[in-house]
Amino acid sequence: MKLIIDDANIEKVKKVWELYPCDGVTTNPSILAKSGRNPYEVLSELREIVGKDGELHVQVVSKDAEGMIEEAKVIREKLGENTFVKVPTTPQGLKAMKALAAEGVNITATAIYTPMQAFLAAKAGAKYTAPYINRIDNFGYNGVQVAMDIQDIFENNNLPCEVLAASFKNSQQVLELTKYGIGASTVATDVIEGLIKNAAIDAAIDAFNKDFESITGEGKTMA
Numbered sequence: 001m002k003l004i005i006d007d008a009n010i011e012k013v014k015k016v017w018e019l020y021p022c023d024g025v026t027t028n029p030s031i032l033a034k035s036g037r038n039p040y041e042v043l044s045e046l047r048e049i050v051g052k053d054g055e056l057h058v059q060v061v062s063k064d065a066e067g068m069i070e071e072a073k074v075i076r077e078k079l080g081e082n083t084f085v086k087v088p089t090t091p092q093g094l095k096a097m098k099a100l101a102a103e104g105v106n107i108t109a110t111a112i113y114t115p116m117q118a119f120l121a122a123k124a125g126a127k128y129t130a131p132y133i134n135r136i137d138n139f140g141y142n143g144v145q146v147a148m149d150i151q152d153i154f155e156n157n158n159l160p161c162e163v164l165a166a167s168f169k170n171s172q173q174v175l176e177l178t179k180y181g182i183g184a185s186t187v188a189t190d191v192i193e194g195l196i197k198n199a200a201i202d203a204a205i206d207a208f209n210k211d212f213e214s215i216t217g218e219g220k221t222m223a
């Protein structure tokens, strides 16, 4: 499973990218709005952080297919052809996906709340589909189960599309989908840091270091 950073705060993304084994960054208009800056300025800095091979996902805002296609063109011109264009999975979005896929554009179908939306996006040529785990949970449904159902639908229908689960709020949601072996999870920086935050780990390391210092003296290492 790929681990992707769902954030556009440059300092936070830089820190997480440096420490954790991540594969790219996803953004959406709300995430970009938090910076209060020109979107392309922020996106260019994100592209620099992930490098030319890291995944960068950028969402279009037009509601009609023609507008989405035009935006996709500009996004790829400014940020590189390997940039994934996030297209909302609406009827107009499906129309745009079919046209963009025919031109070899990498598409991430987004705003996925139901398995059938994902099925249609995959048939329209999307490379990823992004179900919103926590938002689905908040409706009283089971977001993790929806993502698993989508993965099963892709496998059973031989659709070459991956699940890119999004909208996580806790480690347990990420763990369940990691166990299931979905294609990718995109996770906010604070939730990524929470994946490895555990007082027992710190206590174990402190105890090892204290024992080591008892034979070598304070501040000594194996170097």
Ligand code: E4P
Pocket: 006, 026, 027, 028, 110, 111, 130, 132, 134, 135, 166, 167, 168, 186
């Ligand atoms: C990713 O594709 C989504 O835009 C994002 O994960 C939504 O997350 P949220 O539900 O925390 O806003």
